[in-house]
Amino acid sequence: MKDYWGVIFLIIAGLLPIIRLFNQGFSSILIFSVFVVVFLWKGLQRASSKLPAPLSLHYILLGIIFGGITQLFVQLEGLEKTFSAVPIVHFFQALTIYFWVVVAWYLVLRKYDFSPWSVFWVTGIWGIIVEAILLNGSFNVLIWFFIFVVYGSFAIIPYLLTKGKFDLIKRKKPGLKIYLLSFFLLVLALFAAKVLIYLMALVGIK
16 A cells, blocks of 8 residues: 555656646756656666667766756756856766766665665765866755756666666675765765866867
């Protein structure tokens, strides 16, 4: 019965960003609706996990695709501070952040058996601390929640679609140190993205 009510809650929550789309236009929170579809569609998860592609390529490519979808929603929303005045350049600059986040998670998930919800929570909290508080100095709880949901949704989707492959690997259960390590790697991912954006600017992509 608990699972039944949980599914109903997720469906209702997943419909809210779509309702918002028709009333107020695009929002990055739409990635949560995508997550709900992927989370509830077990057949899609199984089919994706059976695709004949190496796990590393499969997982990272999915991360780039859904990172790109998330960034598209962000730019259509029009509230983000841009790296570049040229939208397509900004898109690829921002995509470097999603790319390195996915790489960081792959390095961790290859060895440690995180639950999908753990990936959601760790990435969401990282988004709040790094983007909302440290980079933008925001202490608005609604903005925290918004960023938490967007980052958590983006991060969990590629894992759900490849978890069948990850489960074929012998992995350890993560302890507190590994959770902290995961968070640290996400911080490094942001630093790596900033370096890559800087290098892009040096060669004229800005």
